Amino acid sequence: DSGVTQTPKHLITATGQRVTLRCSPRSGDLSVYWYQQSLDQGLQFLIQYYNGEERAKGNILERFSAQQFPDLHSELNLSSLELGDSALYFCASSVGQGYNEQFFGPGTRLTVL
């Protein structure tokens, strides 16, 4: 158990809908990272937050947004969902904002029908 929690574990929804994925980092970790794992693209970095502020952005679509709250949990919002958004979404946390070891949550499996 990495200490990083993600909810829900599974999510099935329809095209055009909006969902929210939640992540709680390990105790003491200030950075949260979101990653997407799809069959055709593999693992890709989406976005990083550090202590409530956005620190880095990767291949995140405009339909997707995220935030980190004062209690350090983070939410990833996916809207106007398309079939291609079906993937595993992982969050990871680390102590700092640079090259610290990252610890991964169990992931949320999103299926868009």
Add this chain to the structure above:
Amino acid sequence: KNEVEQSPQNLTAQEGEFITINCSYSVGISALHWLQQHPGGGIVSLFMLSSGKKKHGRLIATINIQEKHSSLHITASHPRDSAVYICAVIYNQGGKLIFGQGTELSVKP
């Protein structure tokens, strides 16, 4: 061409064999992660290293910064080692990980 290349992509071994998975990257990095992903999907961090060698149980990871290359070794492999092993690098700009395509390892009893 991917920024992070792993080889082999697939590997089948007999229980007890010594296994090596390789990772090459194209530009200078701050650190490198080796990750393990089991069929259930969860990702476990095995090592993070920026120089030299680290050992944990039957797992050994090495990195050569000059050659831009890292290896993950598994000694006395066991069927429970069957998983996908992923190399991921961190560049100087920050903490985001850039992933290799993964090596799927199957260890037969």
